[in-house]
Amino acid sequence: MGRGFLLMLLLIALPATAQIYKYTDAAGNTAYSNQPPDGVKAEPVELPPLNSVERQAPPAPPAETTSREQSRSAYEVLELTNLPTTEALRANNGTFTVNVLIKPRLQGPHLFRLLLDDQPYGQPSNVPILQLVNIDRGTHSLAVQVIEGENVVQQSPIVTFTVQRVHKP
Structure with missing residues (x-):
C-alpha cells in the first residue's frame, strides 16, 4: 500500500x-x-508562486462561555457548507448558493438569516439553501443565524472566503 x-x-x-x-x-x-x-x-x-488563500480561524471563546452556550443551544449542529475556504470561490457574476447544515431540523417559528460581513443579508427564510447575488470580489465573512422574530436563537461559526470574479474585456 x-x-x-x-x-x-x-x-x-x-x-x-x-x-x-x-x-x-x-x-x-x-x-x-x-x-x-x-x-x-x-x-x-521562472514563474512566481501561485496565490493562495489561508483560512483564518476565529479566536476560541473561553471554555466556560462555550459550555454555557452549548447548554442553551437549541441546535446541536449549525454551520454553513458549500463554501471553499482554501481557495477562491469563482463566481463571475457574484451569484452563488450556500447550504445550512442543521441538526435537529429547524423548529416551528425559527428562520435562517445570513450575515454577510457582519450585516444581515437578504430576507429570513426557512429553507436551508440560501442564495447570494452580485457579491463583490474580495474576502468576505459569512455566518447564518437562527432567529425567532428579532431575537437571535443561535449563530453558526463565521466562515471567511474569497470571491473571484473574472472580468471579460
Missing part, C-alpha cells in the same frame, strides 16, 4: 512541476509552450 500511495502522490505532483518555455517562432513572435520546440532555442521561464 505504501508504494501505491507514493505513486499516486507523484502523479498528483507532476503537473505542479511542469516547466514553461519561451521562444521566438518563425514569424518573429514570442511564444510560450510546456515543451521546448525542436530546432528552436527555448528559454525556461
Whole structure:
C-alpha cells in the first residue's frame, strides 16, 4: 500500500512541476509552450508562486462561555457548507448558493438569516439553501443565524472566503 500511495502522490505532483518555455517562432513572435520546440532555442521561464488563500480561524471563546452556550443551544449542529475556504470561490457574476447544515431540523417559528460581513443579508427564510447575488470580489465573512422574530436563537461559526470574479474585456 505504501508504494501505491507514493505513486499516486507523484502523479498528483507532476503537473505542479511542469516547466514553461519561451521562444521566438518563425514569424518573429514570442511564444510560450510546456515543451521546448525542436530546432528552436527555448528559454525556461521562472514563474512566481501561485496565490493562495489561508483560512483564518476565529479566536476560541473561553471554555466556560462555550459550555454555557452549548447548554442553551437549541441546535446541536449549525454551520454553513458549500463554501471553499482554501481557495477562491469563482463566481463571475457574484451569484452563488450556500447550504445550512442543521441538526435537529429547524423548529416551528425559527428562520435562517445570513450575515454577510457582519450585516444581515437578504430576507429570513426557512429553507436551508440560501442564495447570494452580485457579491463583490474580495474576502468576505459569512455566518447564518437562527432567529425567532428579532431575537437571535443561535449563530453558526463565521466562515471567511474569497470571491473571484473574472472580468471579460
